[in-house]
Amino acid sequence: MAMASIAKRKACFLTRNLSNSPSADAFKLSYSLTKFSRRFATLGSEENDVVVIGGGPGGYVAAIKAAQLGLKTTCIEKRGTLGGTCLNVGCIPSKALLHSSHMFHEAQHSFASHGVKFSSVEVDLPAMMAQKDKAVSTLTRGKNIIIATGSDVKSLPGIIIDEEKIVSSTGALALQQIPKKLVVIGAGYIGLEMGSVWARLGSEVTVVEFAPDIVPSMDGEVRKQFQRTLEKQKMKFMLKTKVVGVDTSGNGVKLTVEPASGGDQTTLEADVVLASAGRTPFTAGLGLDRIGVETDKGGRILVNERFATNVSSVYAIGDVIPGPMLAHKAEEDGVACVEFIAGKHGHVDYDKVPGVVYTHPEVASVGKTEAQVKALGVEYRVGKFPFLANSRAKAIDDAEGLLKIIAEKETDKILGVHIMAPNAGELIHEAVLALAYDATSEDISRVCHAHPTMSEALKEAAMATHDKPIHI
Numbered sequence: 001m002a003m004a005s006i007a008k009r010k011a012c013f014l015t016r017n018l019s020n021s022p023s024a025d026a027f028k029l030s031y032s033l034t035k036f037s038r039r040f041a042t043l044g045s046e047e048n049d050v051v052v053i054g055g056g057p058g059g060y061v062a063a064i065k066a067a068q069l070g071l072k073t074t075c076i077e078k079r080g081t082l083g084g085t086c087l088n089v090g091c092i093p094s095k096a097l098l099h100s101s102h103m104f105h106e107a108q109h110s111f112a113s114h115g116v117k118f119s120s121v122e123v124d125l126p127a128m129m130a131q132k133d134k135a136v137s138t139l140t141r142g143k144n145i146i147i148a149t150g151s152d153v154k155s156l157p158g159i160i161i162d163e164e165k166i167v168s169s170t171g172a173l174a175l176q177q178i179p180k181k182l183v184v185i186g187a188g189y190i191g192l193e194m195g196s197v198w199a200r201l202g203s204e205v206t207v208v209e210f211a212p213d214i215v216p217s218m219d220g221e222v223r224k225q226f227q228r229t230l231e232k233q234k235m236k237f238m239l240k241t242k243v244v245g246v247d248t249s250g251n252g253v254k255l256t257v258e259p260a261s262g263g264d265q266t267t268l269e270a271d272v273v274l275a276s277a278g279r280t281p282f283t284a285g286l287g288l289d290r291i292g293v294e295t296d297k298g299g300r301i302l303v304n305e306r307f308a309t310n311v312s313s314v315y316a317i318g319d320v321i322p323g324p325m326l327a328h329k330a331e332e333d334g335v336a337c338v339e340f341i342a343g344k345h346g347h348v349d350y351d352k353v354p355g356v357v358y359t360h361p362e363v364a365s366v367g368k369t370e371a372q373v374k375a376l377g378v379e380y381r382v383g384k385f386p387f388l389a390n391s392r393a394k395a396i397d398d399a400e401g402l403l404k405i406i407a408e409k410e411t412d413k414i415l416g417v418h419i420m421a422p423n424a425g426e427l428i429h430e431a432v433l434a435l436a437y438d439a440t441s442e443d444i445s446r447v448c449h450a451h452p453t454m455s456e457a458l459k460e461a462a463m464a465t466h467d468k469p470i471h472i
């Protein structure tokens with residue numbers, strides 16, 4: 001193992017690929033860190049103010065921020081590269097494949113209507129995979145203790161992931177052939193994003209979901225439209241259904257499923273099964289029980305508002321603690337945690353963390369759903385605007401979706417925004433800012449929005465919330 005110290009002050013990043021031989025130069029340095037001055041040292045030769053375990057979005061951001069705050073910091077990562085799940089086998093490779101498969105789908109189904117014609121379009125899967133790998137490798141080059149060890153795929157009883165016939169998201173990002181039939185277990189973020197990739201490339205995709213709805217955390221009205229849209233894209237859904245048996249003895253996989261509440265069983269055949277029924281915190285090998293760090297029933301490390309565990313000087317951030325399992329939330333945790341350690345004030349409001357499903361169209365949200373507001377007994381108003389009435393969406397012939405705002409009736413304060421649109425993941429940030437500054441729907445409707453843009457839909461929905469929209 002080798003070690004580099006990178007700092008405005010001093011941050012060391014130790015990376016080691018445990019799956020390979022631990023050779024002396026199994027050291028790699030991550031991207032933006034190279035802009036800091038470098039100094040090489042050996043582990044243990046110096047004392048640190050902060051040691052971060054895990055170099056994912058939570059860990060490496062915490063380490064950079066700690067160094068910026070003048071704390072002598074070491075970040076230890078067991079992989080050969082920094083970036084964690086997100087960069088190596090999560091956000092980045094999945095978005096690369098979503099983009100490539102979307103281009104293929106557009107070339108097949110949309111370009112002609114814009115006057116762009118091809119005689120034939122084919123998938124070159126190895127080239128597509130190489131492009132994804134390039135996206136990942138371009139980004140991965142590049143004693144207070146903070147535990148930032150992330151999460152791992154949740155295991156399902158009787159289902160053994162071999163990453164060939166039964167794959168986790170990691171295997172689904174690296175399939176060597178397009179499966180004819182793909183069964184996805186779990187209609188959450190991973191199931192819908194990876195299901196979309198392979199459906200676009202020609203797989204017959206069936207999603208088996210235990211709950212009555214897809215993405216149970218999504219606003220009900222948006223979710224209904226979203227499901228219809230995915231069905232139009234040929235994804236099939238079996239809701240309120242559970243997998244009770246798996247047989248991998250033949251060429252493919254046979255799955256026995258039955259209604260979630262019990263009843264008649266049916267068999268589904270698949271070439272590949274994607275297990276995407278959630279992720280669990282990863283703390284194996286840390287010896288948390290030996291030092292007495294408290295966890296909840298699901299194994300998540302319990303922390304207070306300063307990200308401190310019950311053990312003095314031990315902190316935890318990211319997927320390994322309760323809260324949304326998202327890369328940007330892990331980054332915010334990391335920054336706030338080291339701000340506290342440095343004697344400053346940090347803050348993350350989990351109610352204002354945006355979530356985005358990167359399908360086409362994308363679905364993005366921030367704040368509360370209508371069902372959550374109702375359950376709180378708060379009186380509210382809803383304003384909606386369909387993208388069919390938005391001139392930019394019509395101009396690009398990509399107008400499926402809606403924008404929905406929920407505001408408190410008495411104060412007009414915005415409580416939640418839910419968007420289904422081609423670029424919802426970008427549009428949502430105006431809404432995030434509005435929530436962060438306690439804006440009202442009238443505030444948004446009085447802000448000038450450029451024309452023609454998709455963002456005008458937010459202004460129109462805001463008008464619809466407290467008054468009337470102009471263009472519908």
Ligand SMILES: Cc1cc2nc3c(=O)[nH]c(=O)nc-3n(C[C@H](O)[C@H](O)[C@H](O)COP(=O)(O)OP(=O)(O)OC[C@H]3O[C@@H](n4cnc5c(N)ncnc54)[C@H](O)[C@@H]3O)c2cc1C
Nearest residue numbers: 054056057058078084085086090091150318319325326327
């Ligand atoms: C397929 C997929 C797609 C995703 N897409 C998105 C997305 O688009 N947007 C989004 O916001 N989120 C996405 N996520 C979720 C996102 O990846 C996680 O929320 C994020 O990576 C969590 O960051 P983290 O730093 O807490 O943990 P991780 O990124 O999991 O990093 C933890 C690191 O700790 C290391 N580690 C573990 N134990 C030890 C140890 N004992 N010693 C040293 N190192 C250790 C691990 O090797 C790992 O590198 C996706 C996840 C998956 C699986």
Ligand SMILES: NC(=O)c1ccc[n+]([C@@H]2O[C@H](COP(=O)([O-])OP(=O)(O)OC[C@H]3O[C@@H](n4cnc5c(N)ncnc54)[C@H](O)[C@@H]3O)[C@@H](O)[C@H]2O)c1
Nearest residue numbers: 186187188189190191208209210211276277278279325356
């Ligand atoms: N775009 C993104 O931000 C993005 C993308 C991928 C992953 N992620 C993160 O990764 C995490 C894991 O993703 P995920 O899709 O695995 O989990 P998820 O929690 O998003 O969805 C899991 C789904 O599986 C269902 N389920 C649970 N047990 C089941 C069973 N036995 N049979 C059938 N269905 C079952 C749940 O009801 C749920 O709908 C998520 O928390 C998400 O935050 C985020």
